[in-house]
Amino acid sequence: MPIKEKQDTMGSPALKKRSGRSSGLRRTLLVTLLLMTLIPLIGISIITIWRQYANSRVQIINQLTSVATLKEAQIHSWFDSLSPDLELVxxxxxxxxxxxxxxxxxxxxxxxxxxxxxxxxxxxxxxxxxxxxxxxxxxxxxxxxxxxxxxxxxxxxxxxxxxxxxxxxxxxxxxxxxxxxxxxxxxxxxxxxxxxxxxxxxxxxxxxxLETINEIMLERAGLGETGETYLVNADHIILTEPRESPKWKTPVTHTHGADEALRGKNGASLYLNYQDPPNSVVGVYRWLPNLEVALLAEQSQAEAFASTFQNIWGILGATIITIMITIVVVIFVTDYIVAPLIDLTNIAVRATDGDLSQTISIERDDEIGILANAFNTMMAQLNKLIENLEVRVAERTVDLLRANTRLTYEAVEREHAEEDLRKIQQRLIETQEIASLGSWGLNVHTRKLQWSEETFKITGLKIQDAAPSYQDYVTLLHPDDGPLFEAHLEKAVKESLIYEIELRHRQSDGSYNHTLMRARPILLDNKVVKIRGSLLDITKRKQVEKALLQANLELERLTILDDLTQIANRRRFYAYLHQEWKKLTRTRTKLALILCDIDHFKQFNDTYGHLTGDECLYQVAQAINRVIRRPADLAARYGGEEFVILLPDTNKEGAEKIIKAVQTEIKDLAFFKKQPDHFDPVTLSFGISCTVPSTKFTPENLLGAADEALYEAKRRGRNTLATIPLNKPDTP
Structure with a gap:
């Protein structure tokens, strides 16, 4: 490449240093190009060889499988014809x-x-x-x-x-x-x-x-020169005549194919055959359950893969020749790219030494030629910029004078803005008073507080020039809230966190109001220097929340109680039954359920009226509720004159004790003793079902068994009990 130089600076240290690095560029480019071409080429060759081998292996196994299938069909045909031939006799x-x-x-x-x-x-x-x-x-x-x-x-x-x-x-x-x-x-x-x-x-x-089987097995169609098929019994003895008789009298084989087939498996594999010395073969093996023998079709690997290995050697030869050609081409391309870059680097080094008159001429139409023309254009533009620098400095001076005039105007505008800011601050104070929202600040180092007027009002203090000291403010807080405030403040300082907490401030009459404090750290050089925040009076909101909570609790109580009897209603019973069922399923603990019904209650209602009937239901419910004393036990009105008792961790005998106690309690009730002598005493019939909850049953199964037991008690004449255990999944 021809190069024009106006000054000779080849001897400069910087040029020598950069010239030494040019060989590194050539080496890097050469290695990169070789890797980019050789790695894919070698990878493609390896994949091609492997696919050639894999396809050949599949083809050979398919051919052996076809032979084995044909042999199996012929053997079965011969085997199945023996009995009919005897029948013909x-x-x-x-x-x-x-x-x-x-x-x-x-x-x-x-x-x-x-x-x-x-x-x-x-x-x-x-x-x-x-x-x-x-x-x-x-x-x-x-x-x-x-x-x-x-x-x-x-x-x-x-x-x-x-x-x-x-x-x-x-x-x-x-x-x-x-x-x-x-x-x-x-x-x-x-x-x-x-x-x-x-x-x-x-x-x-x-x-x-057995000569017929030998003839079938010795037929070598599709097996090449080295292929064979033979049968092996469960004792590993070769039943048919092998291709090559072993040296021992009884032909025994323990090859991989025979072992797998005698285990009842069908498949194909590469392994050593029965010969001595053994030969590597491709084998297909099958287990024939009707004959209790293994059928093997094998062919020497050398014969089977002969053409495949020949193709692989051809691929390897072509790959080596291609690699050699690729190396030569890469070396040529590298020199073609790097040589002009080295020349261009030398000229650029001279330019960095202060000689801006350097130019380079590279007669090429590719990107390197474009780079050389761009370099010459850049040098010309740089010279022109230096020539115009003084003119631009003078222009910049004029611009600075104009900027000074503009700053003077902006100072006047700033005074007007400060006046507007004071007005905004006044409106902010008025807004805070309307919203009961105060603002505050804290200097982290001096612990000095700054309060707005509304903050004074919220805390119950008189408005004054300075906020109270940090310690005085802490004493205004509820004894439980002081440590909470200091802990959040300390965490905000250490971790630069925004926080929000509720605090109670003591008022002049000794009461406490409720406030919501929000705070944000102010950082300087990544360190917290101030805390700014707001304080909102939420006392009225707290009062409303408390009243709402009490109303919700009362509403929840009413939804699980029966209005008439004042014991748990059916909805509460079902929820508790499913809850206990899941818990006792995990602990494998017994559960008893009693379903009871007031005997002749319709007659009682008709005789004494519905008001007396309602009182009767209330007295019975309360009597049942007094008998069950354990916290886990539950009595509920199931519907009409029916009641249900749920007894976790209770067996049949425990349930019967509860029933006797209920009968005694009802018998001793003063309400029933006031009834006329001609009316029979009020009695109950009871149905019991017990089980250990599990996933085999459902709570409805247990309730159905208790209901069936209650009907049995009614059938026996009432004022008695009956038990049906839950011991079958289909119990209703």
Whole structure:
């Protein structure tokens, strides 16, 4: 880049210092650009490789899953066909009749031998035609083989074998098991033999050929060169022929796939197979509950991921080449950006040393060229500003003279404003007097008070030039309010807090008025120097609040009392019942409820009139209320001539004691003794229900049980009690 300089200042210390920093700019820019390009590039490569591997793994597992599903369907088809094939052997009525004759002629050896030859030929023909069994044999109802295609099984006792016991009940195919008799894994199939009366007289059984399962498992379609499928029983023994026979006689496997499948799980994973040495495979495993075996489909990881690893190496190679190209491009771009900035920095340093005639010429159309042109323009403007500085100083002097004239005018205006302020202050005093609102101030350091005229009136003092001392003011306060005032004042000073409190001031007649004090700290250099506030007389408001509170308390009392009986009403009872129910549910404490009713009350009303009836209700209610003495007990009028008694922490016996006390109290009432001799004494019927409250029941359940008990007492003839415990959730 060509650069014009009018003075040579390259040797200045400041220029050398800043030139040394230019290499730091190049290094920072180079590192930044490399990080901005390489980190995303490497990140994208890693994500691409991982997705390539993950997609391949999903594809391989899906393929193995399809193979395993096909194998499972083929095995189930073979397994389910064994019983029907045996049924076909005896489907012919003539064959079934022959078998019946054979079973029934066991006591006649000559006749049995004749039938045995006929049936043996039939079984041998079925053995060849079906080609699914190694041998077929006939078992009588005692479990003894009476004929078999394998003479070694004749007279064999299978009575304790599951396939015989289940075969008597219906078609049955036993899961593969190791048989000591056959010294190998076998699958037994059995069907019952009956003559039409649904009573089994024997069992036709067969030993299935396992070669069919081997053929299914050895079919390698979709498994590549290294894939295989095989079955494993609950003893970890490989039932089908493995791809590579292990070195031990009995092929046993304890791979991850086999272990998971034998736990009843289905899935897929990467693990080591049964070979010696083991090979890493991709495996899909399933548990076949009907056969009680595990089905595994596996393929070598090397074969399965061969194409994937090839693609990954290709991605890595392309990434490395791209990184190398990126580094070269970043170095070139860095030099292209930093070189002109270094030249521009050198010229700027010379300008800071006082040479304002410096210019720079950079022939570029980008932002750096624009910066160079802006620098030259700035230098030209700076020279022009210096040339015009003296002119501007002269102009500024003229402005100052004009400002002085303006200040003189403003001083006159200030005098007028002060006069207006005095008028406003007078109106403020009048406003405070109307609103019974005084103002005050306190110097924090000298503890000197300043009061408005209204503040003197509110505190009951005569208006004077100076407010009382701080200590004298504290003595004016109620003994309980003095410490409160000083505590709030101290907190306001320490924490710069605005506060609002109610205070009582002693008046000249010894009474106290109520005031509301508000205060705000005044700060200077972040320290509280003064407190300013207001004092409002709220004595009348307090009197109104007190009267309102008393009226509310009386109203609340009236809402929970029954007007006639002066005991709790039904609303109060329900609220208290739910309250105690929740509390006793937590503490697991007993609760008793008594519902009582005045016997023949309608007759009493009709005989003596409603006024006497109302007095009767009042006397009974008060008698009940006198009996219950514990604070937690509650008596309430439930409705009409019904009353209810709630007894927390009380069992059935305690409730009965309360009832006896109520009966005695009513019997001794002077009101009832004044009644005519021909009228029977007033009596009550009682219904009791007890429980330990819990979430299984509701308070309404308890009340319903007590109501049912009350009806039972009425039914028994009145003037008695009945109890129904709350012990079922559906109790009404």
């Amino acid at each position: 005896v489907a012919n009525p003539r064959v079934r009749a022959n078998i019946t004759e054979l079973i029934g002629s066991q006591h006649n050896e000559i006749l049995a031998a004749a039938w045995r030859g006929v049936i043996l030929d039939t079984l041998k023909v079925a053995l060849v035609n079906e080609d699914k069994f190694d041998e077929i044999f006939l078992i009588d109802e005692t479990g003894k083989v009476i004929i078999s295609t394998n003479p070694e099984r004749d007279a064999q006792d299978f009575s304790d074998k599951p396939f015989f016991q289940e075969g008597l009940r219906g078609d049955f195919v036993q899961a593969p098991i190791f048989s000591p008799l056959y010294d190998e894994m076998v699958v037994f199939a059995a069907v019952p033999l009956s003559d039409g009366d649904d009573q089994a007289h024997g069992v036709l059984a067969g030993v299935a050929k």
